[in-house]
Structures are given as C-alpha cells and as structure tokens.
Amino acid sequence: MTLISSISGTRGTIGGKPGDNLTPVDAVAFSTAFSNFIKQRSGNASPTVVIGRDARPSGHWLSSIVSGTLQASGVHVVDLGLSTTPTVEIAVPGLKADGGIILTASHNPIEWNALKLLNAKGEFISAEEGKQLLHQINNADFNFPDVHQTGSYRMESGWIERHIDQVLAYDLVDVDAIRAARFKVAVDPVNSTGALAIPLLLERLGVSEVRMINEEVTGIFAHNPEPLKQNLTEISEVVRSQGFDLGIVVDPDVDRLALISEDGEMFGEEYTLVAIADYYMQVRPGATVSNLSSSRALKDVTSAASQNYHASAVGEVNVVTKMKEVHAVIGGEGNGGIIVPDFHYGRDALIGIALFLTHLAKKGVKMSALRAGYPQYEMAKNKIQLKPGMQPDVLIDAMKERYAAENVNTIDGLKIDFAEEWVHLRKSNTEPIIRIYTESASKASAEALAQRIEKELSALI
Numbered sequence: 001m002t003l004i005s006s007i008s009g010t011r012g013t014i015g016g017k018p019g020d021n022l023t024p025v026d027a028v029a030f031s032t033a034f035s036n037f038i039k040q041r042s043g044n045a046s047p048t049v050v051i052g053r054d055a056r057p058s059g060h061w062l063s064s065i066v067s068g069t070l071q072a073s074g075v076h077v078v079d080l081g082l083s084t085t086p087t088v089e090i091a092v093p094g095l096k097a098d099g100g101i102i103l104t105a106s107h108n109p110i111e112w113n114a115l116k117l118l119n120a121k122g123e124f125i126s127a128e129e130g131k132q133l134l135h136q137i138n139n140a141d142f143n144f145p146d147v148h149q150t151g152s153y154r155m156e157s158g159w160i161e162r163h164i165d166q167v168l169a170y171d172l173v174d175v176d177a178i179r180a181a182r183f184k185v186a187v188d189p190v191n192s193t194g195a196l197a198i199p200l201l202l203e204r205l206g207v208s209e210v211r212m213i214n215e216e217v218t219g220i221f222a223h224n225p226e227p228l229k230q231n232l233t234e235i236s237e238v239v240r241s242q243g244f245d246l247g248i249v250v251d252p253d254v255d256r257l258a259l260i261s262e263d264g265e266m267f268g269e270e271y272t273l274v275a276i277a278d279y280y281m282q283v284r285p286g287a288t289v290s291n292l293s294s295s296r297a298l299k300d301v302t303s304a305a306s307q308n309y310h311a312s313a314v315g316e317v318n319v320v321t322k323m324k325e326v327h328a329v330i331g332g333e334g335n336g337g338i339i340v341p342d343f344h345y346g347r348d349a350l351i352g353i354a355l356f357l358t359h360l361a362k363k364g365v366k367m368s369a370l371r372a373g374y375p376q377y378e379m380a381k382n383k384i385q386l387k388p389g390m391q392p393d394v395l396i397d398a399m400k401e402r403y404a405a406e407n408v409n410t411i412d413g414l415k416i417d418f419a420e421e422w423v424h425l426r427k428s429n430t431e432p433i434i435r436i437y438t439e440s441a442s443k444a445s446a447e448a449l450a451q452r453i454e455k456e457l458s459a460l461i
Helices: 024-042 058-072 085-094 127-139 158-170 175-181 194-204 231-240 270-285 297-304 316-326 349-363 366-370 393-403 443-460
Strands: 002-008 009-011 048-053 075-082 101-104 110-119 153-155 182-189 209-212 246-250 257-260 288-291 311-312 328-335 335-338 377-385 407-409 412-416 423-427 433-440
Touching: 002 194, 009 024, 009 433, 024 058, 024 101, 024 110, 048 085, 058 075, 058 101, 058 110, 058 443, 075 085, 075 158, 085 101, 085 110, 085 158, 085 349, 101 311, 110 297, 158 194, 158 349, 175 257, 175 349, 182 194, 182 231, 182 257, 194 209, 194 246, 194 311, 194 349, 194 412, 209 349, 231 257, 231 423, 257 270, 257 349, 270 288, 270 297, 270 335, 270 366, 288 297, 288 316, 288 366, 335 349, 349 366, 377 443, 393 412, 393 423, 393 433, 393 443, 433 443
Parallel strands: 048 075, 048 101, 075 153, 182 209, 182 246, 288 311, 288 328
Antiparallel strands: 002 009, 009 110, 101 110, 246 257, 328 335, 377 433, 407 412, 412 423, 423 433
C-alpha cells in the first residue's frame, strides 16, 4: 500500500494507516493546506474552489471529506460531481474561482485515488507552490476559522455540456467535415466519466454511429484502466469484427486519448499527439513541445513543416511551462495527452477527439493509412534495480561522461540522442530504480538498445 505526496497533490491506495496510504486523515491535511495556500495566493479570506471527481467508488466519500474540510477552512465549494479532469480545469476560470481539486487517480487501478490541485487558471500548481504546500502539511501549520467564517457549498451541473460547447466552437474543429465523413466509432470509457462526455460529444459532432462498451458509470473498471494494448483487446476486436472506422479509448478522468485503427490495431498513444500536430502544421504551423520520453516522430513532423520542436522534462506541469516559454501551438505527452494552448493548458481528450476526427475527415483515408504515413518508431521501457546506498545521480552522471560526444540532454535525467534512436535514463522518485526508455525503428532494436544500456549501467554498479 502506498501514499505518494508530490508538488501536484497526493495519491495513494485506499485504506490502512495515515501517512502510509490515502486515508481520511491525509485528505483532511491536504485539503486544509490547500485552503491556506489558496487564501494566501488569492488574497481572499473567503476564496472559492471547484471540485470534481471520476467514478471510482472511493470518490464519493473522499469528495465529501474534501468538501467539508474546505468549508471548515473558510472556503466556498462548487461541486461539479462526476466530471472529467479537463472539465474541472475549464470550470475553474469559467466560474472565476480561486482554485480547484480533481479527485482522480487517472489511469491507476480501483484501489487508488488522488487529490490533484489547480490554481486560479485551472492549471496544475507549480513546483515551487507545491513545495510550499508540502511544507505546511509537514508542519501541520493549520488554523481553522470560527463558525461565522466557514464556507458555503453548492452543486453545479452542466459543465460537461459547456466543455463540449467550447470544443465545438473551437475554430480548428470542423463539424461539417466530420458529419460528412459518416464515421462509425466504438468507444471504451472504462466505466468512468468518459461515458458521460464522449457520447454527447460524438453526437454533436455528427458521428454517424457510436457503439459504447464498458459504459456503465460505476467506477468498477472492466479492465486495467491504463489505455495500453494489452488492456484493450475487447474494443480492438469490436472495431475489427464489426466494421468500425476507429475506436476511442480514454482513461477514467478523460485526459488521455488512445485510438484503435479500423483493422483493430493500436494507432499508438504516442501517435495521437503526432497526428494532431500534423494537422496543426498544415493549418496553424508553429512550435511543438513534448517531454523527453515522447516519440521522435513529433519532432520529425514538426521539422518537416519547417517549425521548431522543443523537449521538456517529464510531467504535465513541465510540458506546459515549456509550451508557454516557446509559444507552442500544440503539445503534450506521448501517453495520449493533448494540450491545446489556445483552448486551455491541460491534457484534454475531448478536444483531442474533435481535432483528430477533423484531421481524419479532411485526409479522407483509413486510420491504418494515416498511421502508415508517419515516421515509424517503436519504444521499449525497462528498468534497473538499485541496491541500498546506491546513488542514481552518480550512475547517470557516469553515463553522461561516457556519451559526452553524443547529443545529450540533462534537464530530466539523461537523454542520449543517437542518429537513428535514443535512450532516456530517469531515476524514480518512488522506487530504488533507474528507468530506461528507448526508441528505435523496430521493437527489436529498441529492446536491444535498452539491454545494451542496462548492461553498461550494471557494469558501473
């Protein structure tokens, strides 16, 4: 059982002892610290915070605890109830609130939940702000107001619909083109809030036929909710055997988008961003951003349009920071997370779906043909176990020296760019391991590179 507190919030497995797992006690501590943080940042003694949650069973009572603690701390609460992460991100500035909390463990299994923290812009709080909040929690620096200064509470519905309204109003979403394509689409929202949002979005986009599987909003996930190939055999078979043009898969909080081609094969999470960036390079060319562990295909597509690609450290906050710095037109992460900066600075599967369908409709080709037109890369993800006392930074520095003649990037661990492939070494913040990510022209060559690097690290150990 695990509790992981970081700069962006806290996540953990439900049950057990406070401080070791995500318990009511931990939820109270984080909610109280966030209340103080919001008061200090806003200069408002009675700020407003928007909350929303995915469908996992622990979300109901966790939401009640968070809401009650915020009110007891003098914060007014607007509760969206069952929602999506990007919907909450849009609602915070839409309601002129001072912050937000999303209750979701994203792609983690049912045993997990989390509190993810947003600022007044609806963006994840910065690293420095997160450190200040953790300091408050560690020092239990809390002081609750009297009964006359406690906060109010109200439920507010309709924000998923408003989110979809904004998607349809976005200038690069072409509803007429999508309607004319008469797409047949299968959808797997893995028993969470995507089942509330995606059918409505597809209906309003004019999709000809929609087949939902695992659409009951129970939070009892029909399969491991991370949208990886091994977890998506059911929808892949539905798409292939029943003649659908594509399959759409999201994680429980609807910020990651995975796609299935008409032949039942994975389009590839990495290529969700690549395809949408390809569309942008044709209609609104400009800089692109992804993290260091994302596919080189994004750089290839960007460079082919004579635009500049930039890499950030891993993590959504870091991607957003780099996007703002270079004024990127599109960005995200290779896990299917699409960030459209002039829509909002958060990963959003709903705008991703609308943009992808627009691109596919305008191309007039099958999914498999679209995928075949992009640079072909395969990834491997390995790790090496460290023994007590071993220092991962020392090992990574030694690898940096070994490959000093290559193109290296050290903003997040060590990434070595070779002519035809790359490797990214990162220490884990939660386990005694070094993660080894590689990409090459084939799965076999990516695995071979990973094994070579693993042997070199083992020799250093």
